[in-house]
Amino acid sequence: MTEHHSLDDEMRTEVEQLQLDENGDDDVDLNMVIDLQSCTGCGACNIGCAQENNLQEGVAFSSRIVETDGQFPNVSYEYTPTLCNQCEDAPCASGCPTSALYEGEGGITMHDPDQCIGCKYCMINCPYDEIHLHKEDPHPRWDDDEAVIDEGTATPTELKAEVGVDGDAPAYYNPNREVGEHEHPTRFKGVVEKCTFCVHRLNKGELPRCVEECPCDARIFGDRNDPDSKVNEILGRYNPDVLKEEEGTEPKVKYVRDYNGGSYERGKGEPALGD
Amino acid sequence: MSQSTHSSGLPDIEDGGKRLYAWLAAIAIGLVIGLYGVVTLFLEGTIATGIDSQAPWGILISTYVFFALLSTGICIGVVALAGVFGLKKYEPLVKRGVLLAIATLAAGLLVIFVSLGHQQGMIHLLLSANPGSPMWWMIVFYTIYMVALLAEFYLLERNGASKLSVSLLALLAPIAAGTTLGAIFGTSIRPYYADVFGPVYLVLTAVLSGVALIAAVVIVESKLAGGTLEDARQELVTETLGKYLGLLLGITIVTVAWKYIMGLTATNNAMAAAHEYMLFGPPSWWVWTFGIVLGLVVPFALVATSRTRSVNGVLAASVLVLVGMFASRLEYVLGGQVVSLTQDPSLQWPFVSYSPTGIEIAVVILGIAVFALLYTAGRLLFDLDEVPDHDVKTPSTPSPAVTGGDDDD
Structure with missing residues (x-):
C-alpha cells in the first residue's frame, strides 16, 4: 500500500515542527495563501471559524468579499475569502495606545484582552474591517428563564439542566482556547477581538480551523521562512496578490490564481476609433 | 439698577436667587x-x-x-x-x-x-x-x-x-x-479626515469654539444675575470678543469651504464619496442646518454687522457657534467612517449608517x-x-480697580 499524504497532512507536519515563542521571539513567519481557483465559495471556512472560536452572532473572523460587475446577462461574480491579514506593518497594532495588539508568535498580530481599554482605535485603523467589537457579554441569554415560544420551547435554564451543564459554568467557555497565555476560553464585553490564525490550535500542532475545514485545499498555510514549506512552493510558482496593497500593510494573507472564467472577442488589428 | 456688582463689572451670581436655584x-x-x-x-x-x-x-x-x-x-x-x-x-x-x-x-x-x-x-x-x-x-x-x-x-x-x-x-x-x-x-484609509489638513482644521475650530464659549458664559452669567453689563465689560464683549469671533468665523468659513470643495472634487473615491454622503446624503440636513448655516453663516452675519454686534447679538452668535460646532464634531468623526471599507455581504455597503x-x-x-x-x-x-496682578493698574486696563469691591464677602 503506497502511503498517501494529503496537503493537510503535509502542512500539519510542518506546523508540528514549528518552534513558536509566545513573545514573538521566534524565526517563524506564518503566512496563508488562498488559491482562488480552488475556492468554491462554499463558506465552510466561515462556519468552522465561528464554531472554533464560539463567535457571537454578527461577528465573523473569517468572511468574504463578494463583487459583481457588468450588466445582466454579462455579469461577473468574484468571491474572495477574507480573514485578518496579520499585517507585517499592522496599523491596528501601531495605533494601539496600550500595546494590547502586538506582534506575537510566528508574526501573528495578537491581542491581549486584559490590556485592551476598548478605545476602538484599531477598528478605525484597520483597512480591512477585521477587528471586531464584543458589544455585550457572550451568550447573554444563557441564564434566561424565558422561552422563545411559551410552553413550546425550552428556556436556556431548562436546557442547561436537561443536558447536565453546571449552572455556574461561564457562557461560551471554550477549553480549546486555554492553551496559550494570550487567548481566553471565554470573552468579555467592551473589548475587541480578531483572528489569530487559531493560535491555540497551532500550539497543539494543528492547522487553523479554516484551513482544515476547506474541502478544496484552497488554503495553504505555513512558515514563509522555511524554504521548503508548502507556502513557499506556491508563492514561488504564482505571483501573489494582497488586499489593498497601496496601504503598505504587507498582509500575510495572500491570494494566487485570481479566477477569471470569462473571455472576450479579441481585436483583429483593425484600425480602432481614433486611429 | 440696584444690583450690587463686583468692581470688575459682573454682578454676583448669588444675587440671581431663584434663577440660580433653577x-x-x-x-x-x-x-x-x-x-x-x-x-x-x-x-x-x-x-x-x-x-x-x-x-x-x-x-x-x-x-x-x-x-x-x-x-x-x-x-x-x-x-x-x-x-x-x-x-x-x-x-x-x-x-x-x-x-x-x-x-x-x-x-x-x-x-x-x-x-x-x-x-x-x-x-x-x-x-x-x-x-x-x-x-x-x-x-x-x-x-x-x-x-x-x-x-x-x-x-x-x-x-x-x-x-x-x-x-x-x-x-x-x-x-x-x-x-x-x-x-x-489622519489615517490614509479614511481620507475624509483630511490627513495633514486635519490638525490645522481642529486647532482653528478649537479657538473658534473656545472664544464663543467664553463670550457666551460672560454674557449669560450677567443675565442670570439679572444685571446689565457695565460699559467696560460691554465693550469687551461686543468689540473685543465679538470682532474676534467674526475674524475666526470668517477664516473658518473659507477653510471649511475649501475643505468641502477639495473633498467633493477629489479623485480619491473614498474622499469624494464621504463628502457627497455628508453634504448631500442622509446626514446633510443637520450638517447644513446646524454645522454650516446656523453654526457659521448666521453668527458671522450677526457679528460682522455693527448694528447686530450688540451684547444680545454676540450672545446669539456664540450660542449658535457652540451648537454648530457640536454638530460639526459629529460630522467630522462620522465623515471618516461613512464609506464602507469592504464589500462584505454581511456588512453595510457602500455606506455605513450610524444614529445615536x-x-x-x-x-x-x-x-x-x-x-x-x-x-x-x-x-x-x-x-x-x-484680574491677574502684573501691571494691572495701567490706564489701558478696562476695569478701573481690581480688588476691594464694595460688597466682597
Missing part, C-alpha cells in the same frame, strides 16, 4: 439622566449604543472632541493671549478662562472614559505604553495640560498671578494635544451637566473677576 436644578436633572445612561452602558455594554464594527466611533467620541477642543481653544485663543503674550484686553477673562478650560476638559475626559469598553485596562497606558501611538500621546498631552491648568488656576487664586512657565505650558500642551488629535484621525441611541444622548447630557456643575461650583467658590 439653574442648579437643571444641572441636577442632567446628572440624573446622565447617570442613568452610564449605568445602563456599563451593565449592558456597547450594545446600548448605536456604534458597530464599521462605525466604532459615534457621538460620545465627537462629544469628547467637542469638549477637549473647547478647552484647547480657550487656552490657546484667550488665556494665552494675556498670560503668555501680555495682551491686557484679555486679562479680565484669564481666570474665568482657566476655570472654563478645566471644566470642559474634565467633561470631555469623563465622556471618553465612559465610552471606553474596558476601563480596567487603563493601567496599561503606563505598564505597556505604546509611544508609537498618537492616541497614547494625546492622553499624555491632555494629562500634562490638565495639570498645567490646575497649577495655573491655583497660582491665580493664591498669588493673583500665574507664572510665565506655567502659562507657556498651558499654551503648548493643548496645541500639542489638539494637533495630536488630528494625527489620530438615547443612552448615548444621556451620556452627552452628563458631559454637559458635569461641565456646568464644575463651572458653577468654581464660580461660586472663587472670585473669577480678579
Whole structure:
C-alpha cells in the first residue's frame, strides 16, 4: 500500500515542527495563501471559524468579499475569502495606545484582552474591517428563564439542566482556547477581538480551523521562512496578490490564481476609433 | 439698577436667587439622566449604543472632541493671549478662562472614559505604553495640560498671578494635544479626515469654539444675575470678543469651504464619496442646518454687522457657534467612517449608517451637566473677576480697580 499524504497532512507536519515563542521571539513567519481557483465559495471556512472560536452572532473572523460587475446577462461574480491579514506593518497594532495588539508568535498580530481599554482605535485603523467589537457579554441569554415560544420551547435554564451543564459554568467557555497565555476560553464585553490564525490550535500542532475545514485545499498555510514549506512552493510558482496593497500593510494573507472564467472577442488589428 | 456688582463689572451670581436655584436644578436633572445612561452602558455594554464594527466611533467620541477642543481653544485663543503674550484686553477673562478650560476638559475626559469598553485596562497606558501611538500621546498631552491648568488656576487664586512657565505650558500642551488629535484621525484609509489638513482644521475650530464659549458664559452669567453689563465689560464683549469671533468665523468659513470643495472634487473615491454622503446624503440636513448655516453663516452675519454686534447679538452668535460646532464634531468623526471599507455581504455597503441611541444622548447630557456643575461650583467658590496682578493698574486696563469691591464677602 503506497502511503498517501494529503496537503493537510503535509502542512500539519510542518506546523508540528514549528518552534513558536509566545513573545514573538521566534524565526517563524506564518503566512496563508488562498488559491482562488480552488475556492468554491462554499463558506465552510466561515462556519468552522465561528464554531472554533464560539463567535457571537454578527461577528465573523473569517468572511468574504463578494463583487459583481457588468450588466445582466454579462455579469461577473468574484468571491474572495477574507480573514485578518496579520499585517507585517499592522496599523491596528501601531495605533494601539496600550500595546494590547502586538506582534506575537510566528508574526501573528495578537491581542491581549486584559490590556485592551476598548478605545476602538484599531477598528478605525484597520483597512480591512477585521477587528471586531464584543458589544455585550457572550451568550447573554444563557441564564434566561424565558422561552422563545411559551410552553413550546425550552428556556436556556431548562436546557442547561436537561443536558447536565453546571449552572455556574461561564457562557461560551471554550477549553480549546486555554492553551496559550494570550487567548481566553471565554470573552468579555467592551473589548475587541480578531483572528489569530487559531493560535491555540497551532500550539497543539494543528492547522487553523479554516484551513482544515476547506474541502478544496484552497488554503495553504505555513512558515514563509522555511524554504521548503508548502507556502513557499506556491508563492514561488504564482505571483501573489494582497488586499489593498497601496496601504503598505504587507498582509500575510495572500491570494494566487485570481479566477477569471470569462473571455472576450479579441481585436483583429483593425484600425480602432481614433486611429 | 440696584444690583450690587463686583468692581470688575459682573454682578454676583448669588444675587440671581431663584434663577440660580433653577439653574442648579437643571444641572441636577442632567446628572440624573446622565447617570442613568452610564449605568445602563456599563451593565449592558456597547450594545446600548448605536456604534458597530464599521462605525466604532459615534457621538460620545465627537462629544469628547467637542469638549477637549473647547478647552484647547480657550487656552490657546484667550488665556494665552494675556498670560503668555501680555495682551491686557484679555486679562479680565484669564481666570474665568482657566476655570472654563478645566471644566470642559474634565467633561470631555469623563465622556471618553465612559465610552471606553474596558476601563480596567487603563493601567496599561503606563505598564505597556505604546509611544508609537498618537492616541497614547494625546492622553499624555491632555494629562500634562490638565495639570498645567490646575497649577495655573491655583497660582491665580493664591498669588493673583500665574507664572510665565506655567502659562507657556498651558499654551503648548493643548496645541500639542489638539494637533495630536488630528494625527489620530489622519489615517490614509479614511481620507475624509483630511490627513495633514486635519490638525490645522481642529486647532482653528478649537479657538473658534473656545472664544464663543467664553463670550457666551460672560454674557449669560450677567443675565442670570439679572444685571446689565457695565460699559467696560460691554465693550469687551461686543468689540473685543465679538470682532474676534467674526475674524475666526470668517477664516473658518473659507477653510471649511475649501475643505468641502477639495473633498467633493477629489479623485480619491473614498474622499469624494464621504463628502457627497455628508453634504448631500442622509446626514446633510443637520450638517447644513446646524454645522454650516446656523453654526457659521448666521453668527458671522450677526457679528460682522455693527448694528447686530450688540451684547444680545454676540450672545446669539456664540450660542449658535457652540451648537454648530457640536454638530460639526459629529460630522467630522462620522465623515471618516461613512464609506464602507469592504464589500462584505454581511456588512453595510457602500455606506455605513450610524444614529445615536438615547443612552448615548444621556451620556452627552452628563458631559454637559458635569461641565456646568464644575463651572458653577468654581464660580461660586472663587472670585473669577480678579484680574491677574502684573501691571494691572495701567490706564489701558478696562476695569478701573481690581480688588476691594464694595460688597466682597
